[in-house]
Amino acid sequence: MGYRDGGGFRKFYQQQVEWILALIDRYYQDSITTEQYLKMMDQLGQEPNLDEIPPELDDFPLEVQEAFVVHLMLPDKWDGASGQYMGKDWAALEPLLNINQIPDDDRKTLCFFLKFIESANTININESLKRQQDATQRRMKSK
Numbered sequence: 456m457g458y459r460d461g462g463g464f465r466k467f468y469q470q471q472v473e474w475i476l477a478l479i480d481r482y483y484q485d486s487i488t489t490e491q492y493l494k495m496m497d498q499l500g501q502e503p504n505l506d507e508i509p510p511e512l513d514d515f516p517l518e519v520q521e522a523f524v525v526h527l528m529l530p531d532k533w534d535g536a537s538g539q540y541m542g543k544d545w546a547a548l549e550p551l552l553n554i555n556q557i558p559d560d561d562r563k564t565l566c567f568f569l570k571f572i573e574s575a576n577t578i579n580i581n582e583s584l585k586r587q588q589d590a591t592q593r594r595m596k597s598k
Contacts, residue, residue, distance in 0.1 A: 475519055478510050479571055483579040485509035518561060522568040525551050526576070540580040543573050 487495070489509050496503045512520060528551050529543035548566075557565055 475515065475568070476571055478515065479519070479568070479575050482510045483575040518564050519568050519572075521555065521557060521561070522565045522572055525555060525557075525565065526569055526572045538584065540577055540584065542577045 487509055489511055492507070492509055493503055512523060515523070525548070526543065529545065529547055532541040532544050533539070534541055548569075552562055552565070
């Protein structure tokens with residue numbers, strides 16, 4: 456992921472982090488797969504734009520891939536009254552870090568990306584639920 460030591464490398468490291476955070480946002484916003492995107496570009500007769508190809512898990516650095524793995528293992532929290540997704544239950548984080556043998560030096564970085572992944576995932580799930588609720592309400596009104 457780059458070096459955090461020395462003034463010359465801080466900017467490089469910050470650029471990497473910003474790129475990864477933008478990639479995580481795209482990972483949750485894109486509704487098509489890379490294969491579907493490439494097929495669509497082929498049908499349109501256009502060259503695929505590398506900046507528009509939907510990211511896949513292996514496009515991320517190892518630390519971020521580990522954060523995705525831990526994120527998937529954390530249990531979900533739902534609000535029983537409203538049905539709203541509330542994110543992950545972080546109580547199981549330390550045992551999961553131990554099980555996945557995440558070194559102590561990498562835990563801070565992993566938790567940083569894990570929190571961003573959780574935020575993007577929560578927003579994505581709640582927006583999807585809102586769209587479904589709105590569609591159901593429109594169907595009910597039309598009857």
